[in-house]
Amino acid sequence: MHDEQQPLTGFTVGVTAERKAEEIGGLLSRRGARVLYGAAMHTVPLPEDGELASATSEVLSAPVDIAIAITGVGFRGWLEAAEANGVRDRLVEHLRSATLLARGAKAKGAIRGAGLLEEWTSPAEESAEVLDHLLARGVSGARIVLQVHGDPMLRFQSELRDAGAEVVPVTVYRWTDPLDLPALDDLIDAVLAGEVDALPFTSAPAATNLLNRADRTGRGGRFRELLREKVLIACVGPVTAAPIAAAGLPYVMPDRARTGALVRLVAEELPKLGR
Template sequence: MGKGLNGKRIAIGGSRKTEEITRLIEKQGGTAVVRSLQGTVYLAEDQIEPDVRTFAGQKADWVIFTTGIGTETLLSVSEKIGLKEEFLAAVHEAKIGCRGYKTYAALKKLGITPHASDEDGTTRGLIRSLERFDFKDKKVMIQLHGEKAPVLTQFLEKNGAEVFPVLPYQHILPERETVDKLLGELLNGEVDAVCFTTAIQVRSLFDYAKEKGSTKELQQAFEKQVLAAAVGKVTAEAIRDEGVKRVLAPDIERMGAMIIELSRYYESLTLS
């Protein structure tokens, strides 16, 4: 196998397993630079207790679960505050939306079959499944995972729903100096590709670019000179949501597969 990343400078947007990703990039002949776009994640039990109490008492017409661990955390918190039965009763009375196979598995353990679910693991896939339902004046609780879901929220609100988000896990923002450094490198053509391993990393970079008034320049950089590589469908979807059409993502959602796909991409350019 060739080394398709020879002479390429690849930025790593993650904060976990950066040494492992660096080795994979170097094995393909590239140079890796860590530019973490993701702060630490923490369990926000105290913050969501009031939300769980409100839901258990007032209920909702729809409940949309987006991650397996988030689903399990809500159940755990409801048990901790003595409202597990009320929480489950409210869930069973509502129509259920579900994104992702882990979420589906978590719901299956509870004996719940979703009324709407994605076919491809993405938020847009879930939205396609929700389009046949009427959300006018419906109260919808969305379980999120550390970040807002603007596309899903906008879809629901546009169709008349009252959206009630709950975030069991929350992210601490990345260091501004790091994001600023990467943005400068991207706009100056000093990086050939960025490896994104979660959607929150994409949001962090583009939110900072918006703050600096550099959104169009960043979009152009990704379309013309920098390749955006995503570890999987959800992350790739987040990149496209920010107006970037040129996205590389492997069929197998693994970091190693992402680096191999990146290497093959550059190899194909040299052969063409």
């Protein structure tokens, strides 16, 4: 029988987030959980990212026919990084003559926030719909700038190139291994030792890198087996869940893609499963 206020008493939850680690850990601890921290990835700060600066220079090197904003936070982040490097105004003017497309409402808001105007927004807010729209209109000979956010969208890029376009990807947020790799290895070992009852995820890169790290260190097979059989995996939303689903692992997901809802879901589901 678990305390209604602390339903996670007796359970151990692993936190793989970097930016939201303290917030998630605090919410779990208040519900009685023992929390193990092992950030699964590190986000490279935008002004320090030489690859982003190089991509921006490439965008500015020739006229742009079509520019695609995939995420609002990514498009705004790109302009903020350009401002830090002294080329924001030049970049905005450079994109003004391009046909601007938005994957969804937030991307459209970021375009308009920059004083630009989009021609079309995906009604379903899906990348696949943006790709279909582009292929239907024809892109042969077009120079297309694609703002990507985390996922490199390689298939999206290759289909545009196969249709005759030049594609300039601009990766706004880039992830690397975590700054504290031993902590991540310790968390993987804790899962292998049967000490971890749940793993909540708030980002796809964290889920991807956790699995990759287990594979790279020769622990992948057994690690996946334990995740499948012994660990409750909770993903904040469908984008975060994609690498978990691709690995064939079961997971649960809250109705709303919010950190608080994710923790509440873990607190509801874990006691039902028992140890």
